[in-house]
Amino acid sequence: MARQISDLKLGILGGGQLGRMLIQEAINYNLTTLVLDPDAEAPCKNIANKFECGSITDYDTVYNFGKKADIITIEIEKVNIEALEQLEKEGKLVFPQPRVIRLIQDKGIQKQFFKENDIPTAPFQLVHGKEDILNSIISFPYILKQRKDGYDGKGVMRINGITDIDRAFEAPSLIEELVDFEKEIAVIVARNPNGDMRTFPMVEMEFNAEANLVEFLISPSTYPENIQQKAEKIAIQIATALNITGILAVEMFITRNGDILVNELAPRPHNSGHQTIEGNYVSQFDQHLRAIFNLPLGDTRTLANSVMVNLLGEKGHDGVAKYAGLEKVMSVDGVYIHLYGKKYTKPFRKMGHVTIVDQNREKAIEKARFVQDTLKVIS
Template structure:
């Protein structure tokens, strides 16, 4: 019989945002402690973990301090100095997913090249080191330009339907992708353990907010055929196995009108498309990630109830200390589960929380989620 000392492990989390916060909550349940590295004092994750190193994700001394305090280190963001992590790994410190995987995924171009080299279906693309109207025209419209580095939540992405849209291009090293007119955008959250075992969550559908490219509503499970769901899971597992990653990975996909599945992007961390699992699945993505990186058996991923999830975004035109209205009416709706992230300031379209709605009928869950979206507004006392 296994005998573990308590705490089970001290886990370092690089990044103190909402993903780290939900991970720290799961860590407490599992008998682990956490140390958070984040530049913002009182970050959302540190409010739960209780121990924060205040420092930048690119500060070698702070990254070393974290690694030396912890048994294993993970992250809730991707914009990290991987050279320092690789050096610390060579010295014997444990990181999951590995810094090598993070370095590959950080750069959207090397990520796409790795997918293509592994024979994983993805939209046609070219490198665009120096954007120019001629190069864009030669590739052909409609297209999607993605910054190689630093893009997330719709930032670092520009969708261009025609040459007139070139004025909205990103003046940075990037790649161009063929625009895919998707019937649906899907995601599969995959967990991979230290022993290589993979467990997937049921396929979900992502509905994005036009203009901001921020996830607005998620439906779980996705309304797709069993054959499409099986193919999506097989493709997601192949993608994570190609990366040789350990932990949770969010694999985003396009389902084309003709029924083809194309991998869009991979996130080497817990993911917005798995937030509903906290209430809707036997093992949530945050606990599963910790099980994987600590080396515990992976939990089952069965879904207990259909669910719709919406992000609570900062209202446009508002900044400052958050205020929330519509809360009483929203919480009176049966099946509503509220998560606020403890962020000290709101700004337009900033993720301030999320709501998961459970209902035996997915259409009813969707209607309730839309009602919650209309009711709740997070604005700022100091606006604008």
């Protein structure tokens, strides 16, 4: 790298909590951070060196913003790819690369990529509307996913039978065979332009059944070493095939017969890696910066057992956020609070997370359940 990292300007498309935590790490390197987000009160507003309110899907807005940065990255995939491609042509460093973002923006193309690269995934079929769905070759029940713009459980539904098709998406979608899985897991892999790669230890996830959001995460996993190695190998295989620069989160299922199937990818810091801030030698946010600035990758080993609890807005509450039970959970050793700076709460909105660290795994889980039961985001 020709210049010192502290001499460079990092442009971040998206000013939510992921951008906020990335900036908190970037401050340690004295990086200048520029953020573009459509929300004038986005979580990054008050901690970025320069914050711009504007559309991250508009060509001119993204292009003009990117011209001001030395390196451009994202905290959400729904960005204007054409502008990023033009910036890349003009010599700007864009990580993850626009071609990677384009692939991951479309779950159908993502699934075809899995198939072409012999990456294990559930059988699927691409559909364009209800007529295609009626003629599906995949048997009920199955999962229907919109190809674009789905996130945090949105754009996903279970189709149990013919009567459910009336409420199916009209947009281009994919049908995916329902996986009888034992556990949802994730592996985060980092890759720099030199091709150096490191994986974070595999984590186990629990989802909120109603909102389909990660609610509880345990690190490291206690699955047998061969399962963990297999999951890490798959993550490395995908990062290599993509030739990605930056962080890549790989969400997977462990089936009841011990197979591992890839569900989805995220080419950025991810909810499944928040616990690395306190629980690992290097955090996913530090590792992402190391990767995109082509610096040596950090030590991904765990320091202790860590459990991450997402703080979601309570049902029935919509308004200025209040955090009931905050002092009670802060009185517990090993509890670390992360509030995202969102003024308003609504049901299931991600408002923060808590990481619980303990040398004893069962104690960490016990404390995390206490946090989950005690700390509530209300209005």
